[in-house]
Amino acid sequence: MRNPAPSAGAVLLLIDLQRAIDHPSWGERNNPAAETQVGRLLAHWRSRNWPVWHVRHDSTEPGSHYRPGQAGHEFKASNVPLPDEPVIAKRTNNAFIGTGLEDRLRAAGHSTLVVAGVITNNSVEATVRMAGNLGFDTYLVADGCFTFARTDWNGTPRSADDVHAMSLANLDHEYCTVVTTDALLGNGQPQ
Incomplete structure (x- = not known):
């Protein structure tokens, strides 16, 4: 198993943490403390002047809360970029598609990513899979992500916790190393 504490050069990559994710139409979510954990990560990275990159979803769908110009398009107050x-603007669920993210990371000499954000089984999973496939050493912060309840393909309701856990299981040890905020920060003690 790899070291759960990536090096100081690791990029904290925050995905789609925008106000749109708080709209009630999403339904039941898991991990209500995710934003708190992201805040801890941000404070840790920023206090050390480590690289923090933000991914923003710019939907082209007319009714989307993520569409530019909508209130939901704005970053959540807890993680406004400095x-x-x-800030990487994307139009698909994968932060690497059509954004130049890979080229920008490589040009800056970054090879390790620490990922948090939303939605675990959508943009987070798609981005982490691609990062792993592209050879980035990738860590996914389980308690820095969340998702929503879904109904599976044969009509069985699945809780947000179940959807989240399955997404993490799909990724761990193949595309990334799944970790917690405490593991990254040394159980909350600054490293």
Whole structure:
């Protein structure tokens, strides 16, 4: 098993943490403390001047809360990018598709990613799979992500916790190493 504490050069990559994700139409979510964990990660990275990159979904769907110009398009107050933190605009569920993310990361000399954000089984999973396939050393912060309840292909309701857990299981040890915030931060003690 790899070290659960990536090096200081690791990029904290935050995916789609925008106000749209709080719209009630999404339904029941898991991990209500995810934003708190992301805040801990941000504080840790920023206090050390480590790289923080943000991914913003720019939907082209007319009714989407993620569409530019909608209130939901804005970043959540808990994770507004600082002026020197790159913002990657995407239009698909994969932060690498059509964004230049891979080229920008490689040009900056980054090979390790620590990923948190939403939705675990959608944009997070798609981005982490691609990162792993592209050879990035990738860590997914389980308690820094969340998702929503779904009904599976044969009509069985699945809780948000079940959907989240299955997505993490799909990724762990093949595309990334799944970790917790405490593991990354040394059980909450600054490293």
